[in-house]
Amino acid sequence: MIFDSSIVTSVFGQFAPIAPMIVLIIGALVMPAVFFATKRRGAVTGVAMAVILISILFNVLMLADGYQGEYAGLFAYDAFSGVMILLFQAVIFLTALVSVSSSETTRMHYGAYNSLLLAAAVGMMFVATASDLITIFLGIELASITSYVLVAMKRSDPRAAEAAVKYVIIGGLSTALTLYGLSMLYGVAGTTNIADIAAALSTQGFSWAFGIAMITMIAGFGFKIAAVPFHAWAPDVYEGAATPVSMFLGTGSKKVGFVALFKIFLVIFVAANATASFATEEMQYIFAIIAAITMTVGNVVAISQTNIKRMLAYSSIAQAGYILIVMAVMTEYALASGMFHMFTHVFMKGGAFLVVGALITVGIGEKISDYRGLAKRAPFIAFAMTVFLFALAGIPPLAGFTSKLFLFSSAIYDNGVMTQWIWLAFIAILNSAISLYYYTRVVKAMYIEKGDTAERIRIPKTFAAAIAISFVFVIVLGVFPQLIMDFCADAASALFG
Amino acid sequence: MFFELPFEIPYLLTLLLVVPLVGAMATLAMGGERQKYAKYTAGVFSGITMVLSMVLLFTPDLSVYNESHTWIETAGLRMSYILTVDGLSILMVFLTGLLVFLSTVFSAREKDKPHYFFALLLAMEVGLMGVYTAADYFLFYIMWEVTLIPMYFLISWFGGPRRHYAAIKFFIYTHVASLVMLIGIFAIVFGAASGGVADFSFEAVLAGSAVFGSTFQILVFGLLFFGFAVKMPIVPFHTWLPDAHVEAPTAGSVLLAGVMLKMGSYGIIRVCLEVLPEGAQYWQPIMIFIGILAMIYGAYACIAQKDLKKMVAFSSISHMGMVMISIACLSSIGIQFAIFQMFAHGLISAVLFMVCGMAGHSIGTREIPLLGGIAGKMPVFAAFMMFGFMASLGLPGLVGFWAEFGIIFSFYDYAVSVDMIWLIALCLLSLLLTAGYYLWAMQRTLFGRLTNKIDLSHIHDVSRPEAIALGVICALIALYGLWPDLALSYIDGYASSLAASLGVI
């Protein structure tokens, strides 16, 4: 068959499960050297692209071949990790592609910048493959710490400095929360291997210690997810950081939190449900409540935003709320559709950020009012932006609609039986109705309102390419969701065992 | 069938979607210097579509055009690409093809960004055709939403002074409704799912609908009904309509009133009645009530209007209320004439809105108090306007009358069965009111002393393209009025079978 993972295994031997990360790590290490040697950002970007593509290649081979393997009891590669790795790779690819021509990214430290990007990606992928609390923690921290620096690395913008401070403080706080939770979990289960933890809990049942562990971890991961009330940093950081970085955070590091949630809680709860050692319904309710609050706050507050980056930040908070439905419903179908929504979200939200970044690069402001008459000045960009925003709002036949349809329907139905979460689906659907309002405001500014100038805009090629890619995916995934959805289904079943 | 085509066109229904889509793109390409060709491109493509839709009318067995391909099959879901045409949809398809073409002809004089304008019209057509031919809830919903966006842009680009407000209102309001409808669709699809597979196709849902309990039916009927009622629109969920109409460009209003509103009643018949008969039984009195409310409320609102177009908009609310009660009778006659009224009102409202549009752009105002004695200045315009108004107030011999006659008769049937014959008086009252506001409007605009409130020097009578478009529709109105069977014969079978499935004849 075409997809044969034996290449990977033959090259990497026992390290095969983490092969995609290894490639990136190597890239991260050589990056500063390359920049030092060539002093050309293009070269760096080229190398980065090459590395990322190789890693994508490996991952695709393994994923399509259905490869499974584990390393040292710390990492285990399965369909789930494969899909999530693919997602992170997509994010890093787009980010690295556009960073080179963005006017906001650093000039002098470009090599470092790139290696930090790759390192952050590696951290995320660690979380995706981790089978042990330690690796999860390390992965998250790797991703977080690097992204603190990435945020700070914007040239000559006081807002970036401020954003970085906020980010690092709240990040550290949530790290502490996470670590505390992990420690309690360790104490409860007496081991750090997730599978063993699940097994242990499913025998000994619920305990308050576990409750504390869960809450603190929810808070910790909630920071990454930007779930209300742990979201407050997100708008400021997204606004302050360089737009490619904002996109990286909004589409990538947000997902890390979900991966961790799935990895730890889903596994535990499923095991617990299997042995009926304790009822997980209460936990599910907690997640349902958080989800409802998150999506509502995100959407409602987004309405009053005038800065488009902040608006997108709030909208991605809302999206996080949608995805949290998975944790509430906790069915295989829900997980699959949740992962699918993460994927489409990468391209919708990513695309929107890309457009913003491109326009900032050519000197158009971040205010929605700055977008007046854009349709005349850059028809393609305006149209792409419209598609991304409508996709986020869930207008058919775009990707956002299809994934939302899967996701919301999962809250209504689980093979043949109505679930008890219909009310959640109601809230979610009404929310996406509200969201249409502020997305439309941008579209209106671009198409309806008259701009003060009409001269054409030429955006950098890499931006154009990245936008085009996301555009294609948004359309294609909307019409042919199966391309990804099947993988997601496998992944879900892999996680559910 | 009065005349049968000897041949079949393969993939006809797909063509009905593809041709306008291609047309939209081609027209969009007609920017810049090529702008003057935009209308011809649009005309050609919409013309082809119309011809294709007319082919259906002369096809003895519509089932030969059914198309069915599995589309998405994953994680326990199956969406398919299924297109069908039956007695319910055939007239709507024809109407869509006809009105899009004619509104293209009508707006041939469009100067401002014509390529966008016509491209939007064609894009609309894609969605409308899709809604009326789709036989899969996924496809149906997609098409349902697809119609929104072109209309939003039509209003907010080519609309009147308050177009932003109107466009957003239309967009959000109807979108909320569609989302509520979506929940209902989820409910029926998943409720009907069997073997862990939720099949979105109409027939699968219909087959699975046997298991629905009555509480389920009543609740879900409510959801779906709200979704469709907003589109129809039914009092009190109608307020987006007058604003949208007043601001929309003429062609937009024509499609909005002529075809888009029908999506609501179409959905009620297609989804609510076919799938949820018990729910329909339960909701019957409520539907009757709001139907009558809409009829009379709409008619009264018309009397109070100052803007000609707004009056017409309210009149369509009143007429759709008629469709409502007719559907609510749940009888063979009721459904038959509900569909017929959808068709009839589609034709008539097209004339009315075209006339209002002309009043807007060739006289310069639609404000009734500013007009008067126009008939002397613009005899042809006056003739068309009078024809439209007469048709709309149900003058016998024109298509509107038969629809109203059948509807009220079916309602009389219902009224007798619940023995409240006096209810019929309300319908007759609304007929009287209808005549009242139309005649009063004509007296104040066409007749009486020639107005001196506006500058009449520049006004010109109907232009050729406008005359052609109007003439064709008026001819059809008269034709179907003299020979209603031309349309009724399509509906008959469907209506009686549906009524049978509802358990009432």
Add this chain to the structure above:
Amino acid sequence: MIPIEVYLVFAAILFAIGAYGVVVKNNTIVVLMCIELMLNAANINFIVFSAFTTDVLGQVFVIMSISVAAAEVAVGIAILLNAYKVKNTIEADSLASMRW
């Protein structure tokens, strides 16, 4: 010997103190220190548990988290320095230009 609860409560108190500091302190350096405090509270938990369950992994975890904390603080200080360079203040209250 001392029961495990004592250690846990101690760690919890430490954690609470840290959290309190994070919320009330205006000087962001101090805030970073408070965060360290919280992290160490967690570390204590780990050690205690591993000691009581004679499982070595907990201590491994502590090693890891200490190094991570170090890195985090390093980065944090750098960022604060940067902030001081750009806005010449590191007071939380005055670093509030972006809001709403």
Add this chain to the structure above:
Amino acid sequence: MFVEYTWLVPLVPMLCFVIVGAFGKKMPEGGGPVAIFGALFAFVMSVLISYEFFTSAAYSDPGFITAQIAWFSIGDFTINVGYYIDSLSCLMILFASFISMLIFIYSIGYMHGEGVKKRRYYAEVSLFLTGMLGLAVSSNFLEMFVFWEAMGLCSYLLIGFWGFTHPNGDDAADNAASAAKKAFLVTRLGDVCLMGGLFVLLYAFGSLDYVTVFDTAAMAAVDPNMIMLASLLIFGGVIGKSAQFPLLDWLPDAMAGPTTVSALIHAATMVKAGVYLVARCFPLFTQNPEVMLFVGLIGGITAFFAATMALNNMNIKKVLAYSTLSQLGYMFLALGAGGYMMALGIQSGDNHLIAAGAVGYTAGCLHMVNHAFFKALLFLGSGSVIHATGTEDMREMGGLHKKMKITSITMLIGSLSIAGFPLFSGFWSKELVLEAAMHAGDYGVEGYLFTIMWVLAIVTAFMTAFYMFRMWFMTFKGKPGHGTEHSHGESPKSMTAPLVVLSAFAAAIGCMILFGFDEYITIGINGAGQFQVGSGHGHGMVGWLEDIFLSAYTYLTVVLVLAAIGIAYLMYSKKSVDPGKINRNGNSLLYRALSNRWYFPQLYNRIGWGLGYGVAKGVEFVDRDVIDGTVNALSAAVVGGGESLSRVQTGNVRDYAAMVMIGVVLLFAVIVALFYFMGGA
């Protein structure tokens, strides 16, 4: 061989409508000749059809010829389209087409100055004629209703003919426009009632064909209350169309149209349709005596009221309009009285009574025909006068007799006829009407009401004679008003010729009854137990002469009529009696009530305005401020909520941290609560 082509009768004028409408511009006289040809063709066709029918076997049994094809189907009910020929419809198409033809010819002269508008005029009158003829030959109610409404439309168009750019200025135009609207709306009010009647019939009989509905067995099978309801609703339609009390207000206003149109509406078409419908529905109505009682009462009251209003009106056309109303009242009185007796007869199986009822029917139909002729004559005459003097106010006329002999004499004949001067047409029919009303008084419980009606009718006869001659004297005798000075003599031939022809008929048509004409316009129950129009055995000349001249009441009316003419002569020709003395120069309460039409218009306006515009204003308010207000309020609430929620985002990192910690605490509280309530673990 002609009857099969009955459908040509309405179709040809229809074609004329299309042709004139399309190409009238290029035709001489705006297509007038085409319209005339249409009417002529219709008339010839009618003559042939009638001849064939009366000579056919079908005339004696079953008394009608009908043929139908399926039109379309409402559910299981099939609606047919076809023709139905019996003596009644023959009668209608004959005089309708004939008189319309004369009116069209007259129009050539009268409308000569109208220029491009003539096309519209001739097209619309052709359509009008189509409506009437089609109505007369229709084979079922729905088909009839179509033509019925078509006439409503035409009346609207023609009354509003001068609805814009009026020769007499803007006020006249506004006036015409509102009159047209009023006419259509008021008749529409009747029409929706009629429509309701059709629903009842269709539901009860499963068909609307005359043959099915009027079948005695079928009617017997249906719940009589339903039949009563249907009959009353149908008569509601008639009240609207024939402007009977209380919907009599639109007809006088309708004078705003050209005089020829008034002639058409009053003599040949429109208002006659109502009479035709009652006559047509006789079998149905006679199922309940109450219905017929109602018809009779409405007729009698209308006759009286309308006549009073005509007494002091100064507008020549208005006088004629009121006279039409009151004459129509006579017809309905006759039909009602006859039907009442017939209904009682059917109930009690008393053939005598049925025969007596038939007289009423005959009276009604005969009066309809007579009225058609003399009213056409009078209107055309008044038209000729207006044409000459350029005014409608009789005070500005006078002494026209010398200037326009033909007009004056023909109108004199008309007036004599309508006044019921002995041996003129009106005399015979009016006597029959009175006789029928008087007879009806002797039967049944409510019979005495008919006696009252009879008294009213006699008084009406007196008033009729008075106001008709008041009109004639004021116009043609006395000293010339200044309208007369400016008048340019006699009207052209195309106008006077029809007058002459009509005057001949107006004088003579009535006596046809003495020569067995009544046989064709009587109704009875034939051997098969079915109702049958015509082919009854007529009274014969002797019978009628005895009937009329041996009753004292005849002489009473004759005396009254002569007295009335005398008074009118003294007042308005010889001027020896001053009407001003009686009405205190127009200040007496009665006078003002009369000139204000007993305040009917004001009443209607108040009601209509209140129920229409008043409610509408309320609805508008609810719509904009309540319903739409709610919608906007909702969206405003969401937006405002966003605004206020975003204030939580203070920008201070300490607050963020606080939010995090509070979140943790809250989560803890929530989970505790959840476990407490749901009793988990």
